[in-house]
Amino acid sequence: MAKVGIPRALFYYDYFPLWQAFFEALGHQVMVSDATNKGILEDGIKRAVDETCLPVKLYMGHVQNLRDRVDYLFIPRLVSLEEKHFSCPKFIGLPDMVRGCVPNLPPILDVLVDLTDNKKLTRSSLLELGKLLGASPAQVGGAYQAGLQAHRSYRARLKQGWSHEEGIRGSRPETLAEPENLLRVALLSHPYNICDSWASNNLMGKLKRMGAAVTTADALSLGYLRQKANTLSEQIYWTFEKKLAGAAMHYLETREVDGIILVMAFECGPDSLVTELIEREVRDKLPVMTLCMDEHTGEAGIMTRLEAFVDMIVRQKSRQEAAAAKEWAEA
Ligand code: SF4
Incomplete structure (x- = not known):
């Protein structure tokens, strides 16, 4: 069982339940960086290029917070999440930026997600990741389905008015009318x-x-x-x-x-x-x-x-x- 690190920053708030379910279905332990604090911000500012936006600086700080505690870091390359639409260029180059800015990293699992015209490439990138983690194509397929299921449940909670934190945690306190x-x-x-x-x-x-x-x-x-x-x-x-x-x-x-x-x-x-x-x-x-x-x-x-x-x-x-x-x- 490997420890897979996921930084608590950028698209964590959109996709964490999916990724967590995927890696756990493959039998691995998912570890998340600490909640943002002054030290994480300062590390991020030190590591990132000056002109970068604050969310990317914070991402670098979260990577540094995790790097010595995990066997792998999961940093996907989100090129496109739907046909004819793209992600911000910083999402596309994120694995490379991290490699260039934060030293002494464990191996990065940088799955390509490009749903515009490279769906086959996205699938083979996912299978490649599974192979690296010792999983067969069938196991990767099953884990992917588990991830999708977790993602759908998460989105349903957000639509019911749950906060992202509550949705990720899977529970919320009783609310008054x-x-x-x-x-x-x-x-x-x-x-x-x-x-x-x-x-x-x-x-x-x-x-x-x-x-x-x-x-x-x-x-x-x-x-x-x-x-x-x-x-x-x-x-x-x-x-x-x-x-x-x-x-x-x-x-x-x-x-x-x-x-x-x-x-x-x-x-x-x-x-x-x-x-x-x-x-x-x-x-x-x-x-x-x-x-x-x-x-x-x-x-x-x-x-x-x-x-x-x-x-x-x-x-x-x-x-x-x-x-x-x-x-x-x-x-
Ligand atoms: S530049 Fe990209 S990563 Fe930074 S805040 Fe804008 S959309 Fe997000």
Whole structure:
């Protein structure tokens, strides 16, 4: 039995249950890096190239946190997750970046995932990985099915409103019924920007303490999000960003939320284009704000912007309710 390390960063929040079930079905132990802390961030900053975005810097810190405790590191090369769409270039080059930045690594299991026109290559890459771990093609096929099953259950939990952490853990505390007039905010971002409470300055927790119910794009189905994103005037060819744009279009149409907060990492090319596109569509119709994060982002600055945003939507909501009551009284 080998120890396979999975960094608690980047696409961990999208695919961890799948990978965990896959490796465990093959009889291996999965180990995850510690929750982000100051040391992990400092290691990441030291290891990564200066111009890289904060999520990739954090990834390097998580790799360093794991490297001496595992036999292998699992770092897939996510080229494309659906036809005619691509991942961010940093996802595509991640195994190479890690090899170049973090010394003394155990062997890296870098499976290629390219579902655009290399499906056969993806399959053989998975079989190659199985061979390295001493598994037959049939065992790899069975483990893959177990992974898919775990992934489907995870996605179903997210759609029921579970947080990513609860979904990964597979349990959630009893929740009380929400008051009807609760403020609702959609926090739209890559899960790694908002689910890592240390790196995000606990954005979700802060919003909840201000009395807001928070929802994310993962509460909606992926097929539906793609469909909504296709209603935009510009086509988006990045899978993850398309999901965010689809969610923004959904909330704009349904008004299920009182405001949208977009969170992006400084130095992120795909997000800077897509958040601009979303803001253009949404502003003037629904309150929207973009928060740009990097390793220097301070808690006080975030608090000030969140408080101002929440205050603005509370006042706007009260004005709308007062106008509706007046209209009803005069009718
Ligand atoms: S999508 Fe943006 S934040 Fe994510 S890895 Fe790529 S550049 Fe970094």
